[in-house]
Amino acid sequence: MDIVELSRLQFAATALYHFLFVPLTLGLSVLLGIMETVYVMTGRTIWRDMVRFWGVLFGINFAMGVATGITMEFQFGTNWAYYSQYVGDVFGAPLAIEGLMAFFLEATFIGLFFFAWDRLSKIQHLVATWALALGTNLSALWILIANGWMQYPVGARFNVDTMRMEVTDFMAVLFNPVAQAKFVHTVSAGYVTGSVFVLAISAYYLLRGRHAEIAKRSMTVAASFGIASALSVVVLGDESGYTAGVNQKMKIAAIEAMWDTEPAPASFTVFGLPDMAGRKTDFAVRIPWVLGLIATRSADKQVPGIDDLVKLARTRIDSGLLAYDAILQIRKAPTDASARAVLYAHSADLGYALLLKRYRGDIENATSDEKDRAANSTIPDVPVLFWSFRIMVGLGFWFIALFAVAFWLSARRELNRHRPFLWAALLSLPLPWLAAELGWIVAEYGRQPWVIEDVLPTFLGVSSTAASNVLFSLLGFVMFYSALLAVDLFLLVKYIRLGPDHVVGG
Amino acid sequence: MSYEILRLIWWALLGILLIAFAMMDGFDLGTAMLLPFVARSDVERRVAINTVGPVWEGNQVWFILGGGAIFAAWPALYAASFSGFYLAMFLVLAALILRPVGFKYRSKLANLLWRATWDWTLFVGGLVPSLVFGVAFGNLFEGVPFGFDADLRFHSEITLFSLLNPFALLCGLVSVSMLSLHGAAWLNLKTDAAVQRRARGVMPFAAIAFVLLFAVAGFWVWHLQAFQITSPAMHDGPSNPLAKIVVASTDGWFANFGVHPILWLAPCIALLGALAATLLRRTPLLAFLASALVPAGTIAAAGCALFPFLLLSSSNPGASLTVWDASSSKLTLEIMLGAVVIFLPIIIAYTAWVYRVMRGPVTADQIVRDSKTAY
Numbered sequence A: 001m002d003i004v005e006l007s008r009l010q011f012a013a014t015a016l017y018h019f020l021f022v023p024l025t026l027g028l029s030v031l032l033g034i035m036e037t038v039y040v041m042t043g044r045t046i047w048r049d050m051v052r053f054w055g056v057l058f059g060i061n062f063a064m065g066v067a068t069g070i071t072m073e074f075q076f077g078t079n080w081a082y083y084s085q086y087v088g089d090v091f092g093a094p095l096a097i098e099g100l101m102a103f104f105l106e107a108t109f110i111g112l113f114f115f116a117w118d119r120l121s122k123i124q125h126l127v128a129t130w131a132l133a134l135g136t137n138l139s140a141l142w143i144l145i146a147n148g149w150m151q152y153p154v155g156a157r158f159n160v161d162t163m164r165m166e167v168t169d170f171m172a173v174l175f176n177p178v179a180q181a182k183f184v185h186t187v188s189a190g191y192v193t194g195s196v197f198v199l200a201i202s203a204y205y206l207l208r209g210r211h212a213e214i215a216k217r218s219m220t221v222a223a224s225f226g227i228a229s230a231l232s233v234v235v236l237g238d239e240s241g242y243t244a245g246v247n248q249k250m251k252i253a254a255i256e257a258m259w260d261t262e263p264a265p266a267s268f269t270v271f272g273l274p275d276m277a278g279r280k281t282d283f284a285v286r287i288p289w290v291l292g293l294i295a296t297r298s299a300d301k302q303v304p305g306i307d308d309l310v311k312l313a314r315t316r317i318d319s320g321l322l323a324y325d326a327i328l329q330i331r332k333a334p335t336d337a338s339a340r341a342v343l344y345a346h347s348a349d350l351g352y353a354l355l356l357k358r359y360r361g362d363i364e365n366a367t368s369d370e371k372d373r374a375a376n377s378t379i380p381d382v383p384v385l386f387w388s389f390r391i392m393v394g395l396g397f398w399f400i401a402l403f404a405v406a407f408w409l410s411a412r413r414e415l416n417r418h419r420p421f422l423w424a425a426l427l428s429l430p431l432p433w434l435a436a437e438l439g440w441i442v443a444e445y446g447r448q449p450w451v452i453e454d455v456l457p458t459f460l461g462v463s464s465t466a467a468s469n470v471l472f473s474l475l476g477f478v479m480f481y482s483a484l485l486a487v488d489l490f491l492l493v494k495y496i497r498l499g500p501d502h503v504v505g506g
Numbered sequence B: 001m002s003y004e005i006l007r008l009i010w011w012a013l014l015g016i017l018l019i020a021f022a023m024m025d026g027f028d029l030g031t032a033m034l035l036p037f038v039a040r041s042d043v044e045r046r047v048a049i050n051t052v053g054p055v056w057e058g059n060q061v062w063f064i065l066g067g068g069a070i071f072a073a074w075p076a077l078y079a080a081s082f083s084g085f086y087l088a089m090f091l092v093l094a095a096l097i098l099r100p101v102g103f104k105y106r107s108k109l110a111n112l113l114w115r116a117t118w119d120w121t122l123f124v125g126g127l128v129p130s131l132v133f134g135v136a137f138g139n140l141f142e143g144v145p146f147g148f149d150a151d152l153r154f155h156s157e158i159t160l161f162s163l164l165n166p167f168a169l170l171c172g173l174v175s176v177s178m179l180s181l182h183g184a185a186w187l188n189l190k191t192d193a194a195v196q197r198r199a200r201g202v203m204p205f206a207a208i209a210f211v212l213l214f215a216v217a218g219f220w221v222w223h224l225q226a227f228q229i230t231s232p233a234m235h236d237g238p239s240n241p242l243a244k245i246v247v248a249s250t251d252g253w254f255a256n257f258g259v260h261p262i263l264w265l266a267p268c269i270a271l272l273g274a275l276a277a278t279l280l281r282r283t284p285l286l287a288f289l290a291s292a293l294v295p296a297g298t299i300a301a302a303g304c305a306l307f308p309f310l311l312l313s314s315s316n317p318g319a320s321l322t323v324w325d326a327s328s329s330k331l332t333l334e335i336m337l338g339a340v341v342i343f344l345p346i347i348i349a350y351t352a353w354v355y356r357v358m359r360g361p362v363t364a365d366q367i368v369r370d371s372k373t374a375y
Helices: A003-042 A045-079 A081-115 A122-151 A170-174 A177-208 A212-247 A249-255 A290-296 A306-332 A337-358 A368-376 A382-411 A419-427 A431-445 A467-504 B003-038 B042-052 B056-073 B075-084 B086-108 B112-142 B166-190 B193-223 B255-259 B261-279 B284-306 B330-357 B364-369
Strands: A156-159 A164-167 A268-275 A280-287 A450-452 B146-148 B154-156 B226-229 B246-249 B309-311
Touching: A003 A045, A003 A122, A003 A177, A003 A212, A003 A431, A003 A467, A045 A081, A045 A177, A045 A212, A045 A467, A045 B056, A045 B075, A045 B086, A081 A122, A081 A156, A081 A164, A081 A170, A081 A450, A081 B056, A081 B075, A081 B154, A081 B330, A122 A170, A122 A177, A122 A450, A156 A337, A164 B330, A170 B330, A177 A212, A177 A382, A177 A419, A177 A431, A177 A467, A212 A382, A249 A306, A249 A382, A268 A290, A268 A382, A306 A337, A306 A368, A337 A368, A382 A419, A382 A431, A467 B086, B003 B042, B003 B056, B003 B112, B003 B166, B003 B193, B003 B284, B003 B330, B042 B086, B042 B112, B042 B166, B042 B193, B042 B364, B056 B075, B056 B086, B056 B330, B075 B086, B075 B154, B075 B309, B086 B112, B112 B166, B112 B284, B166 B193, B166 B261, B166 B284, B193 B261, B193 B284, B255 B261, B255 B284, B261 B284
Parallel strands: none
Antiparallel strands: A156 A164, A268 A280, B146 B154, B226 B246
16 A cells, blocks of 8 residues: 555544544533533432533543544644645644634543532532533534535635645635534534433433433433434534535535436435446436435536536646646746736636646646546545445434434333333444444545545645555554553443442442 | 734744643653652552643643644644654654543552553653653754755655654753653642652752753754854745755854843753752742743743754755744734634633642542542
8 A cells, every 4th residue: 555545544544533532522511511500400419420420431431532632633744744734824723723712621621520529619510511511512613614624625725935725714714614514513413422322321221220310311311402413413414415515516426426417406316336437326216306405405406417527627627737837837937927827817726737646747748548537536436425425314314213202202201111212222322423434434535536625636635754654653543542442442331330329429 | 913023923932832831731741750650559649640630631732732833833844843753753642642541541440450551651651752852852953854845745854763863862851851850849749748758859850860961962052063044034925945045054053042142041941940949849839830940941942042943954954944934824823823812811711720729739538538530
């Protein structure tokens, strides 16, 4: 494997590991806040015991989230040096503000959450808990502003004098519609994860006939919060689909395995076997109209298919090469105003010319065949996206059903009477993680071959370090993280088995 | 505000963030390093660990923020230093990954082998970053071999073994002695009985080691090859590190100190801080404040000596990264300055509140009482 593949594998592995811990932190922090609020308002100590018990599990998970998050902050520099140089002017700011505004809040107040029960008044401790939850959620906001910019790079322009992208409109970066939709979708997914976690473990206690008082109350909180969150994930996931449809047409077409542009409104493929080589989808089962309505919010706008998007990419490569030629001229004669005008006119397509760097260094001399290959390289892995997306959406609907039943049973005070439901809740425990990881695969793998959509191809973003170094660190991280994950799961299972009495009893 | 002034402010902020990291996370790295020496029984170990338990997580954010701020304000430095020092960074990250889990998981089981294993990971998690950060500073003075192509793609011939040269290792030891002193001063402040006695006993050794090592490093720097920019000053030009000429200088790295003698204050603060910390060790709060001055003086001295260089290229001096050609755009520096001005005072305020809430020493009695919830 070359350095590009190793670096991508390392980023994928470390990011997917990191996101095993993040959604639970997001969801559980808010659930802790809700439970503690009930405690402060009612004064019933069982609610404080719940906060302390779920808090222990929160802490075990949080440590892993922090540990795996450290790598993420520095990995852009270690493994994606050209990426960092090329877009750091835009991308670095949200990461730094995340530290200033969010992570500091979260990491400072988690100390008080665990250590200051006896040193703070009830209200003060509640404030600390909510500050922790707020920090956690703001952290997700800034990370998704950064990630949203990778999907939809607004408010920035290429500067030939510094050979990089620079911010022109920070407000556009901040209020990027893709980032806003992704933020709400992602934190809602975190809330679903936290709610399923609490629901499943409470179901386990009820199945065993243990800790019924804490389990039933926890389930009620999880069911109410979970149903709202699960609806929000699906509705705002749809909003993500719409905003992606505005900008990432290739991603939408690949998710739908839609090779040809259909007459509007396009149909939605429920099932099929996409065939990359033959550029067709076998055994497709389609529902008319649905995709067109989701992606364009209209009955008459077309959703372009993959083949047409490749043709468009081919024209953008030619346009991008004009920009690239202008850069070469400006390097020879920095004051050449006409070359700067050409560059300015075509700089939006510069990234498409850079796709050719995979085939040759002197891309200004690229052959027609190489341009065709570069245009074809803009198609992501259709079968992976097609299935990841469908499984994720299916799970989203399953969570709505699960929480709806839980909510209904809780309202009728029958939570502990229906064993099939309790088993369904317990067995659903791993599903939100599966859905979240698949969501990231759709978002990031679906953006390929771009690291910054339309601006910078992924293979150009890597560092110039030795591939053996990356192989070493990749193996190191995987072994290290796997060992720590095993410890994490071992401790979680142990403390779940010990139950609330162990934590709060004496 | 001019681009030149913004770059100067961000150079100062880079130093301030590094100093804040060394002051705040420094004492818990130092505490972890001293763990096997100042705490023997399990309860003593837990006393030492719980002095930093409520605060280390916030302290570590200074490191994360430092990384983020370098990315945002000095993207070329972020790209070059972290990819150039690849394996060294991997070592630091691996060590820092051990800390959150080490703190959190250690006392979750009563098994002695389990606890001893985590104690060792905490020790390594304290020692390795302290050493590597010092080694990195040493390499800043010596320069590392790197350059850029016309697309500003960074390339380097740096290896882990080239980084571990004698001068850099000396700087690593300066850092280890400095943070040991700071950790001992913290334990002296936050513990009682045997742990406090042993931590207090460490302080004179750490302080003397620091003073001697720092003096030797300073003498060595005197003899290192220094560089200077000879092309016309372009302090508000575009951030392109290929547009200048850099040549070997005969004035040495102390040239800035000659022009501005007030800069001598920085190394003097470092040395006097270390001596004051050990002399005042019977008044723990004053001793801790004195030891906090040591990283401030040390980092300020190094930064002022190197100015305007951020990362010196030994193979291709013209490609060195400097304050004038490695920054973000003017707009990004302005936005980030705004964010710092708003949020830094808020961070300092709530951090101060947390330290106030958690004030007072950690005792063995407390650990036994809160055995299930303490670290």
